[in-house]
Amino acid sequence: MSTSKILDYLHDPSPRTLGRSPWEWLARLHRPTVVQVAGRDRSRTRAMATLLHGNEPSGLFALHRWLLEQHTPEVNMLFLLGGIYPAKIEPTFSQRQLPAGRDLNRCFRAPFTGAEGAIAEALLAELHKAQPECLLDVHNTSGTGPAFAVTITNDAAHQALTSLFTDRLILTDLRLGALMEYSEQEVPTVTIECGGAQEEQAHQLAYEGLVRYTSQADVLSLDTADWDVAVLRNPIRVELAPDATIEYRLAPSGHADLTFPPDIEHRNFGVVSPHEPLGWVGHKGLSILTAISHNRIENMARVLRVQDGQIYPAQAIKAFMITTNPVIAKSDCLFYAVKATGDPIF
Ligand SMILES: [Zn+2]
Incomplete structure (x- = not known):
């Protein structure tokens, strides 16, 4: 043509x-x-x-x-x-x-x-x-x-x-x-x-x-x-299940599967230690999230963990392209992450 x-x-x-x-x-x-x-x-x-x-x-x-x-x-x-x-x-x-x-x-x-x-x-x-x-x-x-x-x-x-x-x-x-x-x-x-x-x-x-x-x-x-x-090498993509709900609030309302604080974008490119909470999950826990590496291996346990309903990094991570747009969060990707050193998590 x-x-x-x-x-x-x-x-x-x-x-x-x-x-x-x-x-x-x-x-x-x-x-x-x-x-x-x-x-x-x-x-x-x-x-x-x-x-x-x-x-x-x-x-x-x-x-x-x-x-x-x-x-x-x-x-x-x-x-x-x-x-x-x-x-x-x-x-x-x-x-x-x-x-x-x-x-x-x-x-x-x-x-x-x-x-x-x-x-x-x-x-x-x-x-x-x-x-x-x-x-x-x-x-x-x-x-x-x-x-x-x-x-x-x-x-x-x-x-x-x-x-x-x-x-x-x-x-x-x-x-x-x-x-x-x-x-x-x-x-x-x-x-x-x-x-x-x-x-x-x-x-x-x-x-x-x-x-x-x-x-x-x-x-x-x-x-x-x-x-x-x-x-930052081969970041993993953390995705939200298509039927999951997400809210951006200072505290969970109890109605969403995932709650992030409205200022979560300030975490972009900073190191988040395993002791710093990122947000909250509902009763479905981390099952609403997937962590996918460039070679399609999934291992959420190395990325995030939950304690008392709060989400923490499983190890020190650098996260980026964190979105506060619920449409993007559901249709594309919640955020990308690598180890704090810049190396791949997987
Ligand atoms: Zn573009």
Whole structure:
């Protein structure tokens, strides 16, 4: 199938075509869009995807601001805006994917079925054509919290790309069909989670990282010897049973299977000792939770324990992507965890 029917293209867009705000720009975008900006060195290209999830706008906000400022990047830039269709649904930037559609960031592998598969295949074709030296995929987390990067490879190039945005790097062997798996094509690829979609500092971080990504002659060498990256390896996913109920309250009401305090997000990336309570379970105990590792082994006993109705870590853990959104908690994941050392729990 011709990709021209799937994608729109903008070459060195002028401020007039961009609108005064990202919302004006979004109103003028009608399909997943490829934006190309010519650089000083036209022999090289760097790529950045964003808005693969329609409710994660930091990357688009950053790109709009950067394009309005009419920078000349060091090398050619290729920007891929994936989730234009879900992003345009009113209220804008509220839908991760189309109501009957698939998660676009699970579609970057064959078979490329359905509308999202076709978009993913067309975006991969653009990458193949441009042969970028590296690729970023800029997202937001569902709640609030600090930024972090996710990769499937931990070498100097991936650390250098991460260092443009954050000093936390999550390394995973899990393969889901995410764009970051493009890393396996020998192109350093990093997913950047800028922080919460509603957070001004997440938008600012995306912008500052984009400026660094486009303005430095070399983004793949780590020359700052003192860059102190915290690498978290193969986190386990803690999931809530689909029929379980969750509340965010300072004390359990007695009606929910799981209760977390409303400020549970403050635990993100901190070490939680085995003596610090995380929340409460109802009479079903921990049976409403599953802990799944990248190799699909489950062993909740090494992650959490219950004492007098309260949940404690079974050992010192580092948890992250803790959500206070009950919809995300039930449909995706409650939180991820590694040992306090950053090593896998399993
Ligand atoms: Zn996302």
